[in-house]
Each structure stands twice: as C-alpha cells, then as structure tokens.
Amino acid sequence: MPTHTPTAVTPSVTDVLEVRRHPLCGPSDRMPARYRGPHRLGHAGWLGFTERLERREEIALVRSATAASHRVLDVGGGTGELTRAVASQLGRCTTVEPHGSRVATLNAHAGDSRTGTVEPVPGHAESLPFPDRSFDAVLAAWVLPYVDDLEQSVREMARVCDIGHPQARVVLIGGAPDNELVGLLNETCVPLTGEPLDHQGFLLATAAEILAPLGFRHFSLHRTEAALHFPETAPEERVHAAAGSLVGLWYEDHPRAPDMRRAIAPALRRHFARRPHAIGDQGVALIARPNPPQE
Numbered sequence: 001m002p003t004h005t006p007t008a009v010t011p012s013v014t015d016v017l018e019v020r021r022h023p024l025c026g027p028s029d030r031m032p033a034r035y036r037g038p039h040r041l042g043h044a045g046w047l048g049f050t051e052r053l054e055r056r057e058e059i060a061l062v063r064s065a066t067a068a069s070h071r072v073l074d075v076g077g078g079t080g081e082l083t084r085a086v087a088s089q090l091g092r093c094t095t096v097e098p099h100g101s102r103v104a105t106l107n108a109h110a111g112d113s114r115t116g117t118v119e120p121v122p123g124h125a126e127s128l129p130f131p132d133r134s135f136d137a138v139l140a141a142w143v144l145p146y147v148d149d150l151e152q153s154v155r156e157m158a159r160v161c162d163i164g165h166p167q168a169r170v171v172l173i174g175g176a177p178d179n180e181l182v183g184l185l186n187e188t189c190v191p192l193t194g195e196p197l198d199h200q201g202f203l204l205a206t207a208a209e210i211l212a213p214l215g216f217r218h219f220s221l222h223r224t225e226a227a228l229h230f231p232e233t234a235p236e237e238r239v240h241a242a243a244g245s246l247v248g249l250w251y252e253d254h255p256r257a258p259d260m261r262r263a264i265a266p267a268l269r270r271h272f273a274r275r276p277h278a279i280g281d282q283g284v285a286l287i288a289r290p291n292p293p294q295e
C-alpha cells in the first residue's frame with residue numbers, strides 16, 4: 001500500500017466563476033462546452049475495479065464532510081462503501097440507486113448494526129423520490145459522469161437539501177486533473193469511440209454554476225489520493241489485469257473493447273515502469289454550502 005500525502009484543502013471559494021478557473025477543476029485549456037453524456041458503467045467491470053480500489057483518504061473526507069449532519073442522502077450509492085461509512089458515524093444513511101442488483105447489495109447491508117442503518121431506495125438522481133428539504137447533506141461520489149441529465153440531477157440534489165439547515169451542503173466527488181486512470185482512458189480508449197474526451201473538472205464546475213443560483217454559493221475544493229492496486233508480480237500479468245479493469249469500467253460491452261485492451265497495453269507498460277503496482281484514482285470533492293464554512 002502506498003504512503004498517503006495529506007488531503008489538500010483549498011481556501012473557500014465564494015465566487016462561482018473561481019470554481020471553473022480553479023486548478024482542481026482543470027485542465028482549463030480542455031474544458032468542454034457541454035456535457036458529453038453518460039459513460040456506461042460496466043457491472044462486472046466496476047465490481048472488479050472496486051476490489052482493487054483503496055480510498056481511505058476519500059472515505060475520511062466524506063466522514064468529515066458529513067460529521068455534523070443528521071440526515072444524509074448518498075446519491076448513486078453503488079456497493080454502499082461510502083453509504084456505510086456515513087451510516088456508521090451517524091447511525092443511518094439513505095441512498096438512492098437505480099441499478100437493481102446494486103440495490104440488492106445495499107439491502108443486504110441495510111440492517112447491519114455495526115455499520116448503522118443503510119436505507120436503500122431505488123431511483124435516479126434526475127428525479128429523487130423525496131420531498132423538498134428532506135436531508136441536511138446530499139453526497140454524490142463518482143456519479144455525475146453516469147447521469148443522463150447533469151443539470152436536472154444537480155437541481156434535484158439542491159431541492160432535497162434543506163438549505164435552511166446550518167450544516168446544509170451538497171458534496172460532489174469526481175476525478176482530479178491528474179487522475180491517472182482517466183488520463184490512461186482518455187489517451188488510449190476514448191479516441192476509439194469517437195466520443196469527446198472525459199473531463200471530470202467540467203462536471204464539478206458546471207455543478208457549482210447550477211448550485212450557486214439555487215443558494216449554495218460557498219464552495220470549497222479538497223483533493224484526495226486513491227489508487228487501484230495491482231499486486232501481481234509478473235509485469236505482463238499486471239498489464240493484462242489493468243487493461244481489463246480500466247476498459248471494463250467504461251467499455252465492458254463496447255464492440256471495440258478488445259481493441260481498447262490492446263491499445264491501452266503500451267500506455268500501461270509505461271505507467272507501471274514509473275509506478276509499478278498502482279494506478280492513481282485521485283479525486284476532488286466540491287463542497288457547496290449556503291453558509292460560509294465554519295471549519
């Protein structure tokens with residue numbers, strides 16, 4: 001396991017335009033004009049991916065960002081790793097998840113007393129099945145790249161967040177500009193699809209611009225280290241495993257998936273020559289609040 005650098009916390013940003021210009025929302029020269037549309041998260045591919053992912057720092061950040069909250073909604077809870085981290089500290093956490101078998105996994109942990117109560121609710125970010133102001137914190141980690149309608153999803157998160165609560169906040173997590181995994185996919189696989197390159201900072205900056213007029217005007221940005229681990233000793237075994245993990249995340253059922261696994265291999269060999277057993281999945285959390293942060 002790697003040693004961890006401390007989580008970087010930027011000073012609070014109150015001008016929403018500063019979020020778009022912020023280095024953690026870069027690269028600024030490649031900021032797209034519009035949402036490219038959702039990636040298709042592979043099911044088996046993503047589960048295999050999560051088994052290699054170590055993100056203690058991100059989990060600590062989520063726990064700290066919700067420590068003073070009471071009612072937390074985790075949008076797109078997936079396997080529930082972050083939902084359980086919140087529930088274990090607050091006693092409960094609600095999550096909305098559209099994927100049937102992920103809801104079943106979440107339900108399997110629903111009554112686990114060690115982790116607090118997880119309350120899984122089937123649904124989509126674009127139409128959250130809750131009344132206005134039902135939660136004092138709304139979290140969506142690594143979800144914005146998968147929604148069909150980015151603007152509607154963020155509006156819904158603001159709607160169900162109780163803007164009058166002193167701790168009200170929307171916490172969005174996405175990839176950092178130096179995210180190694182996104183860099184490898186952008187370099188080798190995305191061009192084979194004919195689709196625009198992925199730009200994670202665009203999603204956070206756009207979300208900030210949607211949230212500010214809805215009253216969530218105070219922003220802070222926090223960087224976290226995380227990585228996928230490849231303990232395999234034989235270098236080509238590592239390349240093979242990493243090609244499967246990365247292509248399987250976004251392109252599991254894509255007709256060009258075999259070409260992608262071939263195309264990414266040389267880039268993975270170069271990557272592992274520099275960082276032999278890990279691929280970084282560096283993240284950025286954007287915290288949007290109606291009130292200036294006290295911490």
Ligand SMILES: C[S@@+](CC[C@H](N)C(=O)[O-])C[C@H]1O[C@@H](n2cnc3c(N)ncnc32)[C@H](O)[C@@H]1O
Binds near residue numbers: 077
């Ligand atoms: C990469 S996973 C992240 C899961 C979890 N938040 C985490 O960080 O471990 C993305 C999740 O978003 C969910 N998702 C996809 N489209 C969604 C939508 N429109 N509304 C809510 N969740 C969605 C997927 O089913 C998946 O569980």
